[in-house]
Amino acid sequence: MEQQLSLILLHSPRSVNNEEPLLARVPPTKHHYNRTFFKFFLYFVLIGLSYYFIISSFFVPPPLSLISLDSPSGNVSSKNCDLFVGDWVPDPTGPRYTNLSCNHIQDFQNCLFNGRPDENYLFWRWKPRNCDLPKFEPSQFLDSLRNKWLAFIGDSIARNHVQSLICILSQVEKVEEIYHDKEHRSKIWRFPAYNFTLSVVWAPFLIKSDTSSSSGIQLYLDQLDHKWTDQYSNFDYVVISGGKWFLKSTIFHENDKITGCHYCQGRYTDLGYTYSYRKAINQFHNFIQNSPHKPLVLFRTTTPDHFENGEWNTGGYCNRTMPFKQGEGKMKTEDELMHDIELEMLRKHGSGSNIRLLDTTAMSFLRPDGHPGPYRNPHPFVGVKDKKKVQRDCLHWCLPGPIDSWNDVMIETILNRNGKAEI
Numbered sequence: 001m002e003q004q005l006s007l008i009l010l011h012s013p014r015s016v017n018n019e020e021p022l023l024a025r026v027p028p029t030k031h032h033y034n035r036t037f038f039k040f041f042l043y044f045v046l047i048g049l050s051y052y053f054i055i056s057s058f059f060v061p062p063p064l065s066l067i068s069l070d071s072p073s074g075n076v077s078s079k080n081c082d083l084f085v086g087d088w089v090p091d092p093t094g095p096r097y098t099n100l101s102c103n104h105i106q107d108f109q110n111c112l113f114n115g116r117p118d119e120n121y122l123f124w125r126w127k128p129r130n131c132d133l134p135k136f137e138p139s140q141f142l143d144s145l146r147n148k149w150l151a152f153i154g155d156s157i158a159r160n161h162v163q164s165l166i167c168i169l170s171q172v173e174k175v176e177e178i179y180h181d182k183e184h185r186s187k188i189w190r191f192p193a194y195n196f197t198l199s200v201v202w203a204p205f206l207i208k209s210d211t212s213s214s215s216g217i218q219l220y221l222d223q224l225d226h227k228w229t230d231q232y233s234n235f236d237y238v239v240i241s242g243g244k245w246f247l248k249s250t251i252f253h254e255n256d257k258i259t260g261c262h263y264c265q266g267r268y269t270d271l272g273y274t275y276s277y278r279k280a281i282n283q284f285h286n287f288i289q290n291s292p293h294k295p296l297v298l299f300r301t302t303t304p305d306h307f308e309n310g311e312w313n314t315g316g317y318c319n320r321t322m323p324f325k326q327g328e329g330k331m332k333t334e335d336e337l338m339h340d341i342e343l344e345m346l347r348k349h350g351s352g353s354n355i356r357l358l359d360t361t362a363m364s365f366l367r368p369d370g371h372p373g374p375y376r377n378p379h380p381f382v383g384v385k386d387k388k389k390v391q392r393d394c395l396h397w398c399l400p401g402p403i404d405s406w407n408d409v410m411i412e413t414i415l416n417r418n419g420k421a422e423i
């Protein structure tokens with residue numbers, strides 16, 4: 001099963017010790033460098049941290065003039081509605097699929113199956129301030145994307161997102177997996193009746209990286225990752241994202257020289273992750289602009305995590321059962337900085353470009369209740385004496401869960417563009 005794979009890569013479900021990097025968040029301090037930890041860290045980085053991270057956004061994206069899908073209330077979205085500024089409102093209808101009706105949920109995100117006791121987090125819907133955003137209609141979406149190819153490019157949060165989409169769509173038509181790579185990180189599926197193709201491409205940095213070196217992750221800041229660029233001309237729609245992998249210990253290469261690093265214990269000049277992330281987005285951006293192929297490219301902004309009172313490896317947890325109200329909670333500095341870089345780089349484009357922001361950061365930030373927490377593994381507390389030691393995941397999203405709503409804003413953005421211009 002594909003799901004097992006990512007999990008194993010990330011962390012073996014059995015050993016829930018704190019050394020397993022659930023999150024690659026690197027503490028700001030450069031002291032106390034510990035070789036053993038570093039090796040351990042690299043090891044896991046190589047194997048699988050790939051899974052985490054992702055999307056969201058804040059602030060005001062370029063105004064999208066929206067033509068709403070048929071809203072159940074008959075309230076047609078207003079033009080210039082900002083889809084990404086809004087509130088979570090109660091939604092008694094609940095999720096569009098269950099752990100039984102969808103078998104594409106990764107074990108680590110199958111929260112109800114794993115014994116999460118509260119269910120209130122399933123009964124909310126994203127409501128943009130100035131318009132209604134109906135939950136998208138799967139058959140209508142498939143019909144609109146007949147003969148098209150939609151690709152998700154990124155890390156484990158991109159996978160989380162594509163699984164949410166598949167769960168919703170597969171309630172209408174059974175999906176066929178037609179390709180997976182050796183590690184089951186990149187996959188292609190088809191919805192045969194619609195000839196609609198869906199991919200996820202594993203490229204956590206978007207730029208070229210080498211995670212096999214014993215001296216740390218080597219990042220090539222002036223080269224893109226061929227894994228996605230080689231396939232780019234196939235795609236009609238692209239949802240691309242970057243983010244948390246840049247927080248790992250990384251060594252920067254530019255023009256065939258080492259130019260610096262992030263968190264490398266003084267071996268090179270520490271330029272920080274903001275340096276590498278900015279370069280990566282710049283590269284990505286230049287590629288999209290210069291490519292003669294013009295799919296609609298949605299850049300999904302960084303996904304905030306909700307570890308409280310610690311990080312993934314220091315006892316952080318996320319046990320809230322309600323969304324934040326406006327003004328409640330505070331986004332972490334890394335998430336804010338990454339989001340700022342995304343906006344800064346992508347705003348330069350302006351209109352006429354085929355890049356759109358899928359600015360899910362703010363809406364996601366409001367959902368501290370949407371993560372697996374301890375329920376990344378089945379019945380995590382059974383037979384455990386020290387509950388605090390149970391590893392938490394406060395980064396990925398439960399399925400079903402708040403990430404299902406990313407699809408509503410994504411599809412609104414895709415179909416809106418679809419109505420205005422040919423791809």
Ligand SMILES: *[C@@H]1O[C@H](CO)[C@@H](O)[C@H](O)[C@H]1NC(C)=O
Nearest residue numbers: 098099100110112113114119
């Ligand atoms: C599915 O979720 C329900 C809770 O809604 C839970 O009781 C049940 O055990 C789960 N079953 C499977 C097969 O995941």
Ligand SMILES: *[C@@H]1O[C@H](CO)[C@@H](O)[C@H](O)[C@H]1NC(C)=O
Nearest residue numbers: 073074075076129130131132
């Ligand atoms: C449509 O929805 C908006 C936002 O919820 C609301 O302000 C407006 O009054 C609604 N319009 C109609 C015609 O229902």
Ligand SMILES: *[C@@H]1O[C@H](CO)[C@@H](O)[C@H](O)[C@H]1NC(C)=O
Nearest residue numbers: 146147148149194195196197
């Ligand atoms: C199916 O879609 C692909 C593009 O994704 C297209 O190349 C192909 O011609 C389509 N097949 C049919 C039978 O329409």
Ligand SMILES: *[C@@H]1O[C@H](CO)[C@@H](O)[C@H](O)[C@H]1NC(C)=O
Nearest residue numbers: 309317318319320321322388
């Ligand atoms: C969350 O966990 C903390 C620490 O264990 C506890 O103090 C708090 O009451 C918990 N909150 C909820 C909503 O369970």
